[in-house]
Amino acid sequence: MLILDFLLRWQIEIGMLGAACLFVPWNRRRPHFLFRAVLGVGLLFAVAYLESALMKDGWRSALPTYVISLLLDTALLVLLIWRSFDCSPVHAMFSATCAYAVQHMTSKLAYMDVMSLLHRGPIQKWYPLLLLLLANVLVCVPIFLGFTRRFFKEGQLMFDRRKTVIYSGLFLFVAVYLSSLLEQNLDTSALTYLTSYLALNAFCVLFAVAVLSMEFSNCSMKRLESENLILEQMLENDRQQYELAKQEMEKINIRYHDLKQQYSRAPDEERAELEQEMEAIRLRYYTGNKALDIVLTQKSGLCEQAGIQLVCSVDGSCLSGMTHYHIYSMLGNAIDNAMECLAKVEDKEKKVINLSICRRADMAVICVENYTPVPPVVRDGALVTTKQDAASHGYGTKSIKSIAELYGGTADYFVEEEIFYLLITIPCAGTVARTDRAAC
Structure with a gap:
């Protein structure tokens, strides 16, 4: 009592x-x-x-x-x-x-x-x-x-x-x-x-x-x-990284053209070595969009180092209405997320990222597919990071969604039969005016 x-x-x-x-x-x-x-x-x-x-x-x-x-x-x-x-x-x-x-x-x-x-x-x-x-x-x-x-x-x-x-x-x-x-x-x-x-x-x-x-x-x-x-x-950091990557890519292109000139004048015994160097530094993608070429070239190299196959079918002209560093940030984050997911996968046949960019009517449709061993957690319409320091992570998908919405588009994700799909739709250039608000 x-x-x-x-x-x-x-x-x-x-x-x-x-x-x-x-x-x-x-x-x-x-x-x-x-x-x-x-x-x-x-x-x-x-x-x-x-x-x-x-x-x-x-x-x-x-x-x-x-x-x-x-x-x-x-x-x-x-x-x-x-x-x-x-x-x-x-x-x-x-x-x-x-x-x-x-x-x-x-x-x-x-x-x-x-x-x-x-x-x-x-x-x-x-x-x-x-x-x-x-x-x-x-x-x-x-x-x-x-x-x-x-x-x-x-x-x-x-x-x-x-x-x-x-x-x-x-x-x-x-x-x-x-x-x-x-x-x-x-x-x-x-x-x-x-x-x-x-x-x-x-x-x-x-x-x-x-x-x-x-x-x-x-x-x-x-x-x-x-x-x-x-x-x-994050977007400002991506913009700075894009500018550095563009400058580096320009230097590589200049070096590539110099090597081509040397190759045309070189004797037969030196051409094999020049061919090998040109193959190592050449721009691997020509999509019709410079920013897309740069990000795909960079990420394909990283995928190769990680044992991941990057399969692309892209029409870069669909994204001509987007600012270059927005493309670099959005696609870079999308591929990085897929690579992070596949880093935990042991089966080499499943370590594949499929990227497609095409025009459907007046919309540019971007689809990134990759195998996922564990379905992601979605809360309030957003993906929840699986990292312990959740407060400092999980912003990649938010940045992708923010950039898509900046251009009047959408970014959605779903899983079907252990395949994770990131689907981004953005109006093509000339179909809708971009808002003046900040990207993020």
């Missing part, structure tokens, strides 16, 4: 601490984390106990008791998170605001059921605790699986605008204050008391959901902005 009394007496503090576990950056714990956490939790309960003792002794304040409790609990929770984890004070406030919203939501849901049961007759003392536990499971598990886990990056829950964090905390505080004020003034003897109580607490739950939604939409914007910055950097 002592444990039951303790849990019920400190349910707000325990609930806030438990909910905070959903929103703190666990992979960024400060040194001596356990000592910091125990000290912070102890301080939280000590202040709450002192406050409760003062209230019993008749201590009065201009603010209601529940307002003081809320302010102290929230401030101490922010301090606990900030000093225990390597995060900013604003991040700590974000975590504390979300934690209190979850605690407020679960508490109201549980006590709505408690009041409904009390309206029918007496209940066991452990019923409220059981309902609190059930409400926490029903609320916290979906929040973690559906939202929190998706926004973690490098161990830190990302958020964007500080104003949104501050406003969310203020809105939640005002809502809790007003709802508590209204609840205290409800007439318990009225026939409509239960209906009024349930309606008021349902409003509190909806407001807590609104606060969490605002916070998570803030995280969503930040995640998208972060991804866009990474994709922009």
